[in-house]
Amino acid sequence: MTEQQQQTPLAFLKGEAVLEKPEDLYIPPDALQVILESFEGPLDLLLYLIKRHKLDILELPILSITQQYVRYVEMMQEMQLELAGEYLVMAALLAQIKSRLLLPKHEELEEEEDPRAELVRRLQEYEQFKQAAENLDKIPRVDRDIFIARALIEDANDNADSLPDVELRELLLAMSEVMARAKKFEHHQISAEALSTRERMSMILQYLSENPNPVEFSVLFSMEEGRSGVVVTFIAMLELLKEQLIAIVQVNIGSAIYLSLKLQE
Amino acid sequence: MTRRVSDEQLVELVEAAIFVADKPLSKKHMKETVLQEISVSDRRLQQAIETISEHYQTRGIKLVEVGTGYRFQACPSLSPWLNMLWQEKAPKYSRATLETLALIAYRQPITRGEIEQVRGVTVSSNIMKSLLERQWIKVVGHKEVPGKPALYATTKLFLDYFSLTGLDGLPKLPELQSEKLDQMLNDPSVREPSE
Numbered sequence: 001m002t003e004q005q006q007q008t009p010l011a012f013l014k015g016e017a018v019l020e021k022p023e024d025l026y027i028p029p030d031a032l033q034v035i036l037e038s039f040e041g042p043l044d045l046l047l048y049l050i051k052r053h054k055l056d057i058l059e060l061p062i063l064s065i066t067q068q069y070v071r072y073v074e075m076m077q078e079m080q081l082e083l084a085g086e087y088l089v090m091a092a093l094l095a096q097i098k099s100r101l102l103l104p105k106h107e108e109l110e111e112e113e114d115p116r117a118e119l120v121r122r123l124q125e126y127e128q129f130k131q132a133a134e135n136l137d138k139i140p141r142v143d144r145d146i147f148i149a150r151a152l153i154e155d156a157n158d159n160a161d162s163l164p165d166v167e168l169r170e171l172l173l174a175m176s177e178v179m180a181r182a183k184k185f186e187h188h189q190i191s192a193e194a195l196s197t198r199e200r201m202s203m204i205l206q207y208l209s210e211n212p213n214p215v216e217f218s219v220l221f222s223m224e225e226g227r228s229g230v231v232v233t234f235i236a237m238l239e240l241l242k243e244q245l246i247a248i249v250q251v252n253i254g255s256a257i258y259l260s261l262k263l264q265e
Numbered sequence: 266m267t268r269r270v271s272d273e274q275l276v277e278l279v280e281a282a283i284f285v286a287d288k289p290l291s292k293k294h295m296k297e298t299v300l301q302e303i304s305v306s307d308r309r310l311q312q313a314i315e316t317i318s319e320h321y322q323t324r325g326i327k328l329v330e331v332g333t334g335y336r337f338q339a340c341p342s343l344s345p346w347l348n349m350l351w352q353e354k355a356p357k358y359s360r361a362t363l364e365t366l367a368l369i370a371y372r373q374p375i376t377r378g379e380i381e382q383v384r385g386v387t388v389s390s391n392i393m394k395s396l397l398e399r400q401w402i403k404v405v406g407h408k409e410v411p412g413k414p415a416l417y418a419t420t421k422l423f424l425d426y427f428s429l430t431g432l433d434g435l436p437k438l439p440e441l442q443s444e445k446l447d448q449m450l451n452d453p454s455v456r457e458p459s460e
Contacts, residue, residue: 040360041386086386125383128439132371133363135436139427144355145344146428149326149337151284 332424
């Protein structure tokens with residue numbers, strides 16, 4: 001860990017990018033956490049180390065792998081990261097395997113198993129399921145690769161029932177709020193503006209037909225028109241409602257009121 | 266009272282029923298609902314389904330059989346374009362989730378401890394919880410070992426989600442290199458390479 005290496009800035013936007021960069025095992029401490037998060041545990045880290053050195057799992061060079069592994073664990077301690085116990089267990093296992101390999105083999109213990117066998121078996125099994133998980137991710141799945149085609153049952157009555165009626169009181173309450181707001185915008189100079197209810201009805205209808213979704217009640221009012229403008233708009237709405245050209249819905253008492261075009265049969 | 270319908274009427278009814286049902290429709294469920302007053306043999310129903318399937322061969326949607334029955338779905342080849350209809354992209358699943366799901370799918374019934382043993386790490390409760398909530402996995406029993414841990418298995422909804430009719434539709438599990446392992450273990454010369 002030379003100072004020069006420590007100062008080297010390393011882009012670690014994605015775990016993958018960081019992993020590809022270091023030539024040897026040294027990874028700047030800043031990037032370590034990112035790297036550890038990108039591993040799914042000690043087996044995954046071990047697999048990575050083996051693969052990066054282009055080694056066959058079956059010819060696991062325990063010494064170099066152990067050294068590298070222990071260095072990772074040491075760095076984790078330096079960083080005072082909350083060290084996952086699983087990584088330490090793996091380091092201990094590697095050390096144990098190494099020590100057994102260094103001991104001379106007893107002739108009388110013919111049955112002694114290669115100490116690496118169990119680890120190799122676990123690594124292979126993990127690799128198998130790591131691959132299986134990647135394969136699983138590639139299977140087409142609903143909402144990503146598969147879109148379910150579905151038709152709707154035409155049932156206008158059913159639809160109307162599910163939308164609660166607006167009580168007149170609620171409508172008036174909403175109206176009074178709009179009136180209160182309009183008051184604040186009122187001009188003292190009164191211009192003789194001819195506001196036609198029929199014209200306003202057409203404007204509302206046009207606005208609604210341009211918006212496929214229901215429109216919120218207050219959106220249709222223009223505060224700049226003052227009190228009389230608000231009244232004309234409100235009367236136009238009631239007129240349209242009476243003529244069954246629009247539908248007014250409110251899901252809950254006190255919630256927003258919405259207007260939409262009444263669908264023609 | 267059972268009624269008779271022509272083959273054409275049967276095809277129309279089955280097609281419409283699958284289309285409007287809010288989840289995949291099995292033959293059994295069809296017989297219990299839309300076909301309950303109509304006398305239809307299994308063979309005729311199968312033929313009707315095949316007729317519908319053939320009809321959609323050249324269309325943008327297809328009739329497919331998944332875990333819990335039949336449904337219509339868009340041709341997968343159109344998905345890149347269809348995806349543009351939605352602003353939100355389908356969620357990505359973490360490697361931890363996918364590895365856990367893969368172990369349950371291929372090794373079921375399996376305990377959480379057994380999953381942890383293969384993965385070498387603790388399986389977070391959140392992963393199990395979200396898989397259970399999505400109804401992709403369920404508890405199918407308890408292992409007769411101390412602590413009686415729950416045994417997990419995949420559900421039919423899991424198959425529906427991945428558009429499979431059965432677990433045999435999953436990609437084959439990558440082969441273990443067990444032969445090579447045995448060879449290594451039997452060959453005394455294969456030891457630690459010189460450092």
